[in-house]
Amino acid sequence: MVEEVVEVKESVSKVLPLISKKSTAIDKNNEMYPEILQALFDHGLMSILAPKEFGGFESYYLASLVAESLAKVNAGVAHSVVVHNATMDALRLFGTKEQKEKWIPKLKKSAGTLAMTEPGGGSDVAAIKMEAKKEGDVYILNGRKTLITNAEFGNVFIVIARAEEGLTAFLTEKDSIVVTKLNASGMRGSGLSSVGFSNVEVAEEDILGGLGKGLKVALGTLAPNRIPFSAMGIGIANRCLEAAIKYAKERSAFGKKVADFQGIQWMLADIVAEIEAVKSLVYTSAKVADGNEEAKLDVTASIDVTTLGAICKLKAAEVAKKAADIAVEIYGGHGVITGSPVERAYRDAKLLDIAEGTSEIMKVIISRKILE
């Protein structure tokens, strides 16, 4: 594992300068630049959760490492990578040999999307309305999905629709899908879009995980992938912490450095303690999701990967929001001005509460488990 960590860290270090250089433009223009996407593919960061036989690592620990490092610089790019790897993971977990051979090479060249949320609602996945009607040996998809990460530039869609036998996951390409880009407040550049399906034909062989098994595919993919998603919160929080420390040491008030006020010191101490606590939680959970037996001894025996993923996401969103809040506070008025090092993080952090299931839904998942 140590060698793989070194390899992945090296890959990350090769793309970070480019992302860093473009970060302000990504946010300002809500744009994922093709050269960044290409660099992410070229350096293997879009294959972390690909099956090993396709050059992947199959590791949520490594996926978390990537997500944290990228989010420290740019959360929109990090989210794009997390969702793409989750798409790879869905194929690894639920795809047949033939489906992997057909779809993974496509996912090594173009971003993947997981299309579940509809304009009528996202939390209640079981209530999905998009229709999949069988006609001969194809299914015809009609309906609308919204808030879909990567849909702007991605080409591979895993879309959950309702067939006669129940919710089903379909693999399809963008060809006949109409995409409308959305202008979110944070995590910009992640290709967040609304997508319309009007008589889109999908072959029976492109059903992922079996007819009527769409809920299992959706929830089974989201559950462990909330762990790398949570690692983004650590990255955002550390970005805020570093900026706040630097500013507090430079800025003066009442004849002292801001960092010399105990009120400021305690804010920083609190947040660093919380970041480290969440970091331990996320990386231990990632090891558990990777099947590491020793790590399993470090978590409460009755807590499974789904619950761990929900706990990670809940706490990571909290720590990112708190760190962003403290950083803006320490920057004072300068913290709320567009272009300040912390105001983008403030906008990014809130989205962690919502994407991949809201914090309320994370509490539903956790409480369901402890009360069962």
Ligand SMILES: Cc1cc2nc3c(=O)[nH]c(=O)nc-3n(C[C@H](O)[C@H](O)[C@H](O)COP(=O)(O)OP(=O)(O)OC[C@H]3O[C@@H](n4cnc5c(N)ncnc54)[C@H](O)[C@@H]3O)c2cc1C
């Ligand atoms: C940046 C971003 C990226 C996203 N990417 C994707 C993507 O790639 N693919 C995709 O399919 N979706 C994606 N989403 C959508 C996301 O999954 C949904 O926004 C989320 O699941 C909530 O659904 P909703 O917005 O329809 O809110 P609703 O489900 O309408 O919920 C509204 C409010 O009610 C609360 N609520 C709902 N049910 C309960 C309950 N049982 N108990 C307590 N409170 C409840 C919610 O927590 C929320 O506060 C993304 C969203 C964002 C912001």
